[in-house]
Amino acid sequence: xxxxxxxxxxxxxxxxxxxxxxxxxxxxxxxxxxxxxxxxxxxxxxxxxxxxxxxxxxxxxxxxxxxxxxxxxxxxxxxxxxxxxxxxxxxxxxxxxxxxxxxxxxxxxxxxxxxxxxxxxxxxxxxxxxxxxxxxxxxxxxxxxxxxxxxxxxxxxxxxxxxxxxxxxxxxxxxxxxxxxxxxxxxxxxxxxxxxxxxxxxxxxxxxxxxxxxxxxxxxxxxxxxxxxxxxxxxxxxxxxxxxxxxxxxxxxxxxxxxxxxxxxxxxxxxxxxxxxxxxxxxxxxxxxxxxxxxxxxxxxxxxxxxxxxxxxxxxxxxxxxxxxxxxxxxxxxxxxxxxxxxxxxxxxxxxxxxxxxxxxxxxxxxxxxxxxxxxxxxxxxxxxxxxxxxxxxxxxxxxxxxxxxxxxxxxxxxxxxxxxxxxxxxxxxxxxxxxxxxxxxxx
Ligand code: GLU
Numbered sequence: 001x002x003x004x005x006x007x008x009x010x011x012x013x014x015x016x017x018x019x020x021x022x023x024x025x026x027x028x029x030x031x032x033x034x035x036x037x038x039x040x041x042x043x044x045x046x047x048x049x050x051x052x053x054x055x056x057x058x059x060x061x062x063x064x065x066x067x068x069x070x071x072x073x074x075x076x077x078x079x080x081x082x083x084x085x086x087x088x089x090x091x092x093x094x095x096x097x098x099x100x101x102x103x104x105x106x107x108x109x110x111x112x113x114x115x116x117x118x119x120x121x122x123x124x125x126x127x128x129x130x131x132x133x134x135x136x137x138x139x140x141x142x143x144x145x146x147x148x149x150x151x152x153x154x155x156x157x158x159x160x161x162x163x164x165x166x167x168x169x170x171x172x173x174x175x176x177x178x179x180x181x182x183x184x185x186x187x188x189x190x191x192x193x194x195x196x197x198x199x200x201x202x203x204x205x206x207x208x209x210x211x212x213x214x215x216x217x218x219x220x221x222x223x224x225x226x227x228x229x230x231x232x233x234x235x236x237x238x239x240x241x242x243x244x245x246x247x248x249x250x251x252x253x254x255x256x257x258x259x260x261x262x263x264x265x266x267x268x269x270x271x272x273x274x275x276x277x278x279x280x281x282x283x284x285x286x287x288x289x290x291x292x293x294x295x296x297x298x299x300x301x302x303x304x305x306x307x308x309x310x311x312x313x314x315x316x317x318x319x320x321x322x323x324x325x326x327x328x329x330x331x332x333x334x335x336x337x338x339x340x341x342x343x344x345x346x347x348x349x350x351x352x353x354x355x356x357x358x359x360x361x362x363x364x365x366x367x368x369x370x371x372x373x374x375x376x377x378x379x380x381x382x383x384x385x386x387x388x389x390x391x392x393x394x395x396x397x398x399x400x401x402x403x404x405x406x407x408x409x410x411x412x413x414x415x416x417x418x419x420x421x422x423x424x425x426x427x428x429x430x431x432x433x434x435x436x437x438x439x440x441x442x443x444x
Contacts, residue, residue, distance in 0.1 A: 033350060036115035036325055042351045044118070047427030050418065057435065060443070061121075064114055066090040070160035072138065074152040085139045086157045090170055091117035093132035094438040097168055099124055099375060100134040101175025101203075102157075102182070104150075105324075108137035112325070116175075119346055119368055120375070122430035127372035127407045129379040134170050136161075142177050154182050158189035165190065167199030167386070173378050174203040176324065179249070180215070184208050199385040202378035211381035213396035214374075219253020219322075220397065221373015222344045224404040225365050226318055227261055229340060229422075232412055233363070235317075238262030241278075243314040243338065245269050246323030247286075247296055250344040250371065254320050255283045263318070269311035270323070273297030275304055276314065313337055321348035328353045336362060343367040358421055366423035368430060369407050376403050 034042065041062050048058050072084040087110060090098040100120035113135050121133025138157060142150060164170060172186060186201045187208065194200075198209035206212060213220070227237040240263045244255045247270035255265045264280040272295025275281070281302055289299045297304065305311060312319065312328065315337040321327055322344030328336065330352035341357065342365040343349065349357070349364060357364055380396055415425035 033326075033329065033352070035111045036347055037111040037118070039326075039347065039351050040115040040118050043354075043423060043427055044122070044431070047420075047424050047431055050420065050424065051428060051431060053431070053435070060438075061092065061431070061434070062118075064089050064091045064117055065093065066164065067110070067114065068161060068164060069110065070157070072153060072156045072160065074149065074156050076149055077146050084153060086136070086160065087113045087138075088136040088161050088164065088170070089113045089117035089134060090164070091133040091135075092121040092434060092438075094434050094441060095125060095132055096130035097132065097166075098134035098170035099129075099131035099173070099378065100136070101173045101374075102136040102138075102178050102186075103175035104138050104140050104142040104177040104182075106139060106141045107324075108139045113137045115325075116346055121434060122427060123368040123372050124375060125430035125433040126369050126411065126426050127376050127403055128433070129376055129403075131171070131375070131379065134172075135175070136172055137175075150182070151185055154185045155189045158186050158193075162190055162193050165200060166194070167197055167382070171199070171378070171382060172201050173375070174249070176248070179203070180205040180210060183210075199382050202381045203374075204381070209381075209385055211377060211384055211396060212391070212393035213400065214377045214381055215249070216253045216257070217377035217396075217400060218250045218344070218371050218374035219255075220257050220400060221376065221404050222250065222254040222320060222322070222342055222370055223257035223261055224373070224401060225370045225408060226258060226263070226320070226340070226342045228405060228408040229342070229363065229365055229412075230318075232408075233340075236262075239264060240317040241266045242318045242320060243267040243269075243311050243316045244320045244322055244344075245274075245308075245311045245327065246321065246345060247290055248323070250374075251320070251322035252283070252287050252290075254322055254344050255281075256287070258318075258320075259283045266316055267305070267311050267314045268296050268299075269305070269308045270296050271308060273304060274308050274311040275299050275302035277302040318342060320344045324348070326350055328357070330356065333357050334360070336360075338362065341365065343370045346371065354421075354423065364421065364423055366426045369411055369422070369426045372407065373400055373404060376400055 068088045070086045072086045116135035124131040183201045183204045190200045204210035242263045244251045267276040290296045313335050318340045319338035325347035328349040333353035333356035411425040
């Protein structure tokens, strides 16, 4: 008999536990897909139900500690004044200062930022770095702004939120469409207001208090996660076929490092389109091509797929969604042919799709573990900044490798013990750690 363990009529779905204590999603309402925050909370609740968390504690962890929305007015190059919307959500700081990236994208909205902030809380806990979770964003298409305008926008954002960030308070980092140059501006603007503070932001240029290995870290972590899961399944990364969706920071480094490990990258995609070569794509050549032409479309030595989205249905061993959230949905999950999905992006799989994939025994390696390499090396960068000391790239990569392996062993073990998916196992580990810290500190 099924037992109802979490229910929220307005949140479209309910979670039940069956006789074997497997939590399953039931009764998805016909009102349509849930938003990113509802989706994240559903994953959280599924684990919370298994852990028998009280409804009050569930509410505590579903409620971000602070949500800030700021208007950002800047002068454009042509003299006009434009106003953008900026957000910073600080979800939880039970385990340490808030931590999480800053994204520039036209789809940034309050629900997405809240979802991403909550994911950071669970991610920093799974990989065990001493942080809480936060996320920021500006609703803007950065391709429509000049470098000078982007700099003014980034500095204005710091002007508006500088009193709630800081090396011991909240530490931003790169995310979608932001990189080391943006972080350099944040460091500089914050330091003008508070004095020299390299530890206020991570993902800075190596020449300006950044860490060796940070740029590649998320992709390196994705590659290590892939290798470890395949190994645990009795398979090998050597010769495994891989399709990578998204060819930005995470996608390019995931593809490159997986190729170095011996995998065969047979398909890649970005917004311009998708290409396939069953003999294996030369990733470095594809990166050079995409840099010079603006995308992978037309890459010689590979055939074009119907459209960018078609990459999701490639018959590969491993699919790495490394672009945006919400790409694997109830409408396309049945057509996925990969045996393993490793989430390079944050929130690429909706809960409905997650349930379908689980039902089809397609193993999913959840974002809160799979892409945690970025925040792990952010932590190493912050430690180096605080100690005013620098580590070699080898040292950074070694430490990252150990963290990723440890994280994998922990969630794999819980998944076997509790007979739950890797996603639910990762949430159980994370909720346990955050909950413990919160109890030890006292409710505040
Ligand atoms: N934006 C990255 C993430 O989602 C990195 C966050 C960080 O380094 O703080 O994990």
